[in-house]
Amino acid sequence: MSRMIYDYTKEVLERVSFDPELFTKELKKAIRNLLPYELEQLKRWLLYFTNEKPELKKCLVYL
Template sequence: MLSMLEYIKTILQKVSFDKALFEKELAKAIQMLIPEEVKQLKRWCYAQFGKMYRVVLNRCFSRARFA
């Protein structure tokens, strides 16, 4: 069975064609995960989408309670 973190990564990859949708799903994901998973997601997101969506990532992760 897929972990919540792996599931979220799959979702983000599928919606990465649309900036607004990507940001919405990322913000939702950050709320659902525990702090350690948020850190893992942050590292993964910057590696995967850092060039394309750096502004979105900065905005979403700066709002996170524990990023």
């Protein structure tokens, strides 16, 4: 079940990546809902994902 939440979170973040404010809002929600090991996975994924989107790099401070 929690794997589904992690995958869904990634999908949502990909969909809202056009707007840094919305991306930050969804990222904060994800931090509240995911388990600690899922947050580590999300952090690794975000580092990779934001390489091509420098406007989203500032959102990583919440992790």
